[in-house]
Amino acid sequence: MTRLIWNHACTVGVKAMDDQHGILVDAVNELRLAVVRGSGRESLRVLLDRIVEFSALHFVSEERLMEQSAFPGLGEHHAEHKRLLAQLRKAARSLECEDGFAMGALLASLREGFTTHIGALDRQYGPWLNERGIR
Ligand SMILES: [Fe+2]
């Protein structure tokens, strides 16, 4: 399993959001480590729940900033947050209920989902916010 690589190419240029992304990436890496160590379902569930809850908070923070600055891409971005969160909540439910839940596939989709979202969508609001004095 690949570690989530975090580098400066992934920064969006707004400190509070970059910090939150860092926390999310750490949380995903922590889940990955727990899987590698063979942790039980309950521990994995706690770690995944933390990712879900922190994502929800993070998405609200971003949307608030976009709303305050009248960012034109807010609607599309909000829809994507909603889709990601639904996907995360579905995975958390499956982890709780399904025997033989595929953790490897979940980690791969978390990694893909977050890096794609941050790289493609989050980076769009950075310059817009910077131009309005938010860094
Ligand atoms: Fe984000």
Ligand SMILES: [Fe+2]
């Ligand atoms: Fe976002």
